[in-house]
Amino acid sequence: MRGFYAFIKKEFLEQIRTFRLWILLAVAVLFGMMSPLMAKLMPEILSSMNMEGMVIQIPEPTVYDAYTQFFKNFTQMGTLVILLIFGGTLSGELSKGTLINLLAKGLPRRTVLLSKYVAAVIIWTVAYALAFVTNYGYTVYLFPETDVKNLFFSLFCLWIFVCFVISLIMLSSTIAPGSFGGLILSAGALVVMLMVSIIPKAEKFNPITLASVNVALLEGTKSVSGLTLTVSITILLILGSLIASILIFEKKKL
Amino acid sequence: MEILELKNVSKRFGTLEVINDLSFSVPEHSVFGFIGKNGAGKTTTMKMILGFLAADQGEIRVLGEKVSYGNTKTNRHIGYLPDVPEFYGYMSPREYLRLCGEVSGLNKDRIVDRTNELLPLVGLDGVNRRIRSFSRGMKQRLGIAQALLGEPKLLICDEPTSALDPVGRKEILDILSLAKARTTIIFSTHILSDVERICDSIGMLHQGKLVVQGSVTEIKNSYSTDVIRLEVGAECQTDQISKELKQMNFISRIVINENKIDIQMTNAEQYGMNILAYFVEKKIPVLKYELLEPSLENVFLEVVG
Ligand SMILES: Nc1ncnc2c1ncn2[C@@H]1O[C@H](COP(=O)(O)OP(=O)(O)OP(=O)(O)O)[C@@H](O)[C@H]1O
Ligand SMILES: [Mg+2]
Numbered sequence: 001m002r003g004f005y006a007f008i009k010k011e012f013l014e015q016i017r018t019f020r021l022w023i024l025l026a027v028a029v030l031f032g033m034m035s036p037l038m039a040k041l042m043p044e045i046l047s048s049m050n051m052e053g054m055v056i057q058i059p060e061p062t063v064y065d066a067y068t069q070f071f072k073n074f075t076q077m078g079t080l081v082i083l084l085i086f087g088g089t090l091s092g093e094l095s096k097g098t099l100i101n102l103l104a105k106g107l108p109r110r111t112v113l114l115s116k117y118v119a120a121v122i123i124w125t126v127a128y129a130l131a132f133v134t135n136y137g138y139t140v141y142l143f144p145e146t147d148v149k150n151l152f153f154s155l156f157c158l159w160i161f162v163c164f165v166i167s168l169i170m171l172s173s174t175i176a177p178g179s180f181g182g183l184i185l186s187a188g189a190l191v192v193m194l195m196v197s198i199i200p201k202a203e204k205f206n207p208i209t210l211a212s213v214n215v216a217l218l219e220g221t222k223s224v225s226g227l228t229l230t231v232s233i234t235i236l237l238i239l240g241s242l243i244a245s246i247l248i249f250e251k252k253k254l
Numbered sequence: 255m256e257i258l259e260l261k262n263v264s265k266r267f268g269t270l271e272v273i274n275d276l277s278f279s280v281p282e283h284s285v286f287g288f289i290g291k292n293g294a295g296k297t298t299t300m301k302m303i304l305g306f307l308a309a310d311q312g313e314i315r316v317l318g319e320k321v322s323y324g325n326t327k328t329n330r331h332i333g334y335l336p337d338v339p340e341f342y343g344y345m346s347p348r349e350y351l352r353l354c355g356e357v358s359g360l361n362k363d364r365i366v367d368r369t370n371e372l373l374p375l376v377g378l379d380g381v382n383r384r385i386r387s388f389s390r391g392m393k394q395r396l397g398i399a400q401a402l403l404g405e406p407k408l409l410i411c412d413e414p415t416s417a418l419d420p421v422g423r424k425e426i427l428d429i430l431s432l433a434k435a436r437t438t439i440i441f442s443t444h445i446l447s448d449v450e451r452i453c454d455s456i457g458m459l460h461q462g463k464l465v466v467q468g469s470v471t472e473i474k475n476s477y478s479t480d481v482i483r484l485e486v487g488a489e490c491q492t493d494q495i496s497k498e499l500k501q502m503n504f505i506s507r508i509v510i511n512e513n514k515i516d517i518q519m520t521n522a523e524q525y526g527m528n529i530l531a532y533f534v535e536k537k538i539p540v541l542k543y544e545l546l547e548p549s550l551e552n553v554f555l556e557v558v559g
Contacts, residue, residue, distance in 0.1 A: 006356030010342070017344035097340040101400055104304050104410075106330030107357045251324040254306040 003111045007102075011089075011119035020085050021123060027081050028127040032134030035069035040142045063143045068215050070135050074128075074158060075211040079190070082162055083169070086120045087183030090173035095181075100254065110246045113170060117242060120166045128159060148218040157210040157217070157227065164207050164234050165190065167241040174248040207234040255318070257282050257408050257438040258303065263312035264462075265298055272298050274462030276312070280408075280455075285434055287449040287470075288442040289550075290459035291558055296442035297337055299459070300410050304334060317407060330358075333406035333437075337413050339397035343386030347378050347396050350385060351403055358404035365403075372399040375429055377422070390417040398426060402433060409433060411441040415448055427452050446550040456550070460558045474548045479506055480522035481552055482529065484515045485542035495538065502528065507556070513541075518552065 015021040039061050090113070093099045099112060132155060140146055168189055173182030193208045203209050209230050216222040258280040265273040272295040280286040290296050301307040303314055305326035314321040316328040341350055348369055355365030373379045376395040385396065394417040401409060414430070415423040423445075430439055431452045443449060449456055450470060458466040466473055486492065492515060496508045499517065504525045507518035519525055522545055533540050546552075 002359055003357050006353055010353055013349075014342065014344065097336070097338075098342060100306070100336050101334065101339060101341070101354065101397075102357050103306075104329055104332055104334035104336075105354065105358045105404060105406075106327065106332070109325040253308070254301070 003107050004115050007107070007112060007115040008119050011116060012123075015085075015119075015123060024081065024085055024123065024127045025130060027077075028131035029134050031070065031073045031078065032131035033138055035073055035135055036066040036138040036142050039065035039069050061143075063139055063146050063148060064215065064219060066135070066139050066143060067148065067218055070131075071154075071158065071211075071214040074131070075161075075214075079162065079165060079211070082124060082165060083183060083187055083190075086166055086169055087186065088179055089116050089120065089182075090170060091176070091182035092179045094173070094252075094254070095177075095179040097254075103254070109249050109252075113174075113246050113249055114242070117166060117170055120169075121163055124162055124166065125159070128155075128162070149220040150217040150224055153224050153227075154214045154217040157231065158214055160231060160234055160238075161207055161210040164210075164238050164241075167238045167245075171241040171245040171248075174245045174252060204229050205233055206230070207237060210234060255282050256280065256315075257317060258286075258440060259315040260299075260303075261313045261315075263299075263302065263309045263314060265295070265302060265307065265310050271462055273302075273309075276459075276463060278457050278464055278467060280438055280440055282438050283434060284438060284454040285430065285452050286438075286440045287453035287456040288440055288459065289444065289446070289449060289456055289554065290442070291444065294459045295462060296459060297412055300334075300412055300440075300442065303410060304329060304332065331407040333401035333404060333409045335394075335397045335401040335409075335411040335414055337416070339393055339400075341385045341388075341393065341396065343384060345385055346382050347373065347385060347399070348382070350396065351400060354400045354403050360404060368403050368405075372402060375399070377425060391419065391422055394418060395422070395426070398429065402429075402437075406437060409437045409439045409441075411439065413443055414441055415443065415445060423448065446554060450550055458554060458557060465557050466553060470550065473553055474550060479518050479520055479552070479556070480548070481546040482517045482519065482522050482526060483542070483544040483546055484517065484529075484533070484540055485544075486513050486515065486533075487539040487541065488513050490538055495536075498536075499529070499532065502532075504528075516546070518556070 012021075043061055103109065103112070165186065168186040169182050172185035172189065176182060176185040190208070193206055196202050197206050197208050197212070207230070210227070213222050213227065217224070217227075256279040260279070261277050263273055263276045264271075276299065288296050288299070298307060302309045303316065303321060305321055305323055305328070308323040317331050319328045321328045345353070351369045351372070352365055355368065360368065376399045378392065378395055378399065381392070385393070388396065394414065398411070398414060401411065411430070415426055418426060427448055430441070433439065434452075453470055455469050456467070456473065457464040486495070490513065492510045492513065495515065496510055499505055499508055504521070505517055505519045509516040509518075517529065526545070530540075530543070
């Protein structure tokens, strides 16, 4: 257990000193702020443009537009940023050889893997929470009506999806060689899932659904109970990826 | 007790056979010099001891416990200095040693004590810069500090002196000699004078096997043939001389280096006369006649070269 804490501390120090933590937090605040602002201002920007007498009918923006922006930013750019920030966390160390000294002291390999995962999830959670709080503040300030349905479950769906992406990075890093192996393979896996998500029948079984139903949940057109299977599958996939990555890592040639 | 034991270990990379039925053991509190030329398989052997590479055959034991490939419990007894140690560049040496101490399960006070002991010992006292800015030699020194930190029962050093200046080399060898009282050391090198300085026993790795094994004095006496060094006038035809000398059956080897001729033979006291006689007869000016001390280098060249 001491090895676990020691290594998690090292992970945080690394994220701080290599400025990755600050980049992530800055991006989070930016998304949180921009989403409601864009939703609010977009119609005004559009209507301020002189369209030579053409009249564009733009409905008054609602809180749903703000959340649509928020979730869109996070599922696309957010996932990309997470991939870039954590994609090399294990691959980089393996290709550079920085783990050798510590593993040679008897630090169990599963401890390395799990503490990396936990550290990444903590950092993601903090960034996400920060983004949401910022977003919420602006939303309440800018929109008169802020009542939406299933807000926390909707947030949870995206949260668990990114936790799944991080577990995918761990698994990919133990399989693919090179300092970008983890990043490339997990990005590839996500692209495949994205392509599969076109098939309606597969929707229930695809974790990527959790990153696309968020606004539908707020609007009430999707129900929580309709997603329990997807959430359960995603949690199982996270556990499966972690177990598989530990098993592979424990027998990896270094 | 045997701290390290290898039994019939073999390893191949594809078709390249690197280690072939290798067996040896290292007793407690001794320094074992692991010698071999580039690509002989020294690093490969060490990585197998650490579970980083799988042995194709055979068994390795550390303190009697079997090493398993991959994650191996036996590593808790080991301190390892890799041939090119890699660190977290954003840490200071102290921070790095604290991480190492925590990982080895030392308590806080012990880590501070050991750090205060080791940093001056390896010559990094008061260096508070980030490791990123370290030179190769400084990294090597920090590598030795981290390997010794947890007071391991077995210290494995892969060419610990290779990146160091002569003063640094002496310092590190002194540190290793001191550490011998508390640990067992296996270190690889091709600097044979280092070996003579601190090793109790050595093994020479050649074509996957230990071709020579034993204590340093024992090996020097039983393997080394005598070497006579002759310095001749600069205008002499050394090639011609060498060719003619090779006719004598007691000479096993001749090495020419400018106007120095090293002649390896079985019994210099008895046959030295014959050689001098040859030079007198040919009227070749001899500037210097010298009987060289037996050295590991000669043994190495003889068995490996
Ligand atoms: N991962 C690998 N894949 C294929 N071949 C390898 C691998 N690692 C080492 N080898 C080969 O095995 C042989 C032994 O290499 P090793 O690094 O053990 O030598 P060494 O004795 O440590 O040499 P040096 O004195 O140069 O450090 C070399 O021919 C090397 O090319
Ligand atoms: Mg080597």
